Amino acid sequence: MNSIFNQLLNVKNVVVEDVRIVDSPLRPEPVLEVRVRPRRGMLRCSRCGRRRHGYDQGGGVRRWRHRDFGCWRVELVAMMPRVDCPGCGVVVASVPWAEPGSRFTRDFEAECAWLMTVANQKTVSGFLHVAWRTAGDIAHRVVDRLRADMPSPFDGLTAIGVDETSYRKGHTYLTVVVGHERRRVIRAHDGYGRDVFDLFFRQLADEQKASIKVVTGDGARWIDSCVKEHRPNAERVLAGFHVVSWMSDALDKVRKRLWNQARHEHDEETAKRMRGVKYAVLKNPGDLTDRQSEAFDALGNTDPKGRLYRAWQLRELLRTLLGHPIDQAKTELNHWVFWASRSRIPEIVELARRIRRRRPDILRTIQLGCSNARLEAFNNRIKVTIRMAYGSHHATNLIALVMLRCGGLDVRLPQPAI
Template structure:
């Protein structure tokens, strides 16, 4: 029941305290995990990411097995010291079998992988590459919005404010109203900074879908256009893209993506909301394992 319902619901249904339900989840997850084959055997490609579970920059670090599509490890905190704990639990054979590690551009992931898996390929996830550009695009919009407000141009300010949810959209969406609004800014953005930034975002988004040779040429063209765009936010991002150029191209070849890990993050967020009021992070990690690690939990068959 804990795998599909909140602890408060389980406690009321079974007439036990919700704290007791959390303790039971931790004990069951430990017992089931010890009865299964070691989850660290046969790892070939893993994904690493952190997700917040409480206000105040409190995170848990999650490691996902791409091949078997399950969470294999989770721990309170984030950073190189936390990820080092995971790699130290692996045997030499288990570390040697890992060929690729996906994740965002965090330096602590780079440092830990370089120390413990010197022969593994560090894959920069395309999801986060596009998110860099999306965040930069919103920074451009905010700057233009603030400029319009300071200039008492209410029409331009309202237009920029209304484009908040338009700039992340893709042109293949059925509703192109927001995209047409970007194309016809005209008076409110005479230099076309927001629309040109959106075009650069689309070029970067389609990059991972192209063959490696073509993607290398397209990335070179993107860097040239971005560096000559005269848009401060885009020029700053261009410097970051240029520094991580080899990592970005390495993403395209293997075809690994952190999309599965991002999906697990959404499931973890739901688990956190359902476990509202928990006091011990170990109980939360136990619930994550029950829901995302493939542990053999089965509900009773309903009677028809």
């Protein structure tokens, strides 16, 4: 019997002493209680992990939740002896089936972590019968354990991307750093701004900093100042996606201004057509539906001065020049800034000043061919993760879940020990 349960528990260096079923009215369900003990000579300090001599049998027994056997809840029960460690003093000995301070076995935590990567809060909590906050703490421990067995994610970085993503109302953000070559999130931190990004660089060794050659991101000034301080020789690359989004935002502001102007002048036909092209002006020409194409073609009769149409043309010129060779793009960007600054459209003139100021970064983006597309894709996955992690009260648990799903960690279901 003991040998069978030794194999079923899937835990090495453990002796099964007794097995019984506990059906108490104080418990919501029957429990399969397995009394175990570590093998002789396996006592280790729970702090430094070294083998030590036993001190005493401790103050009693403890319980650890294990993976269920079918519909039976399984708990491991064991005495908690103490060891005499010269460096740490008299401390509780570690056990081979669980992390120090945890009330769950490693196999149970691995199963919970895997479920959190593929299922939402309700599924994980209902299937494992654990609170979501408890599952978040488990994810945090599993991430620390997996990362301790992997090489440092900061070694050999040459191109990184940085961006912030909101995870709660009230401008609450996570700052995410992605390694472009390894295609994974290497760091996530609560908050955003220069101070948060500065913590990332301070965590790196001098050799790790020196290997970074390219930093991609949006046009935030806190990224520029932080890169300039820690990696002045690195290439600062703007994401083409953000450059086009600047123009799309300016184009939408032009449409809103003309729509409000038509409403105040009681020009119902113009106001109706301006509202009808709300989504058409922000799409690429090849993505327009038939109805949107008709509304866009009728825009010339509605807007005699052609202000919105001219703004849309400037957006298309800016979008297409980003994919041209560097010499051609340099000439086209100069022409774009010239015509945009003389368009007499306030929103476009303001954007032309911004483009002129960031012109070297935009040309560097075209020349190097780097983009922040991978980070934007990770942002979509992180948004899905945030929705799946609805109910997380601590940012550390949310970050642990992001690392489980996007950090390239080898999250697997427990396998039989051979």
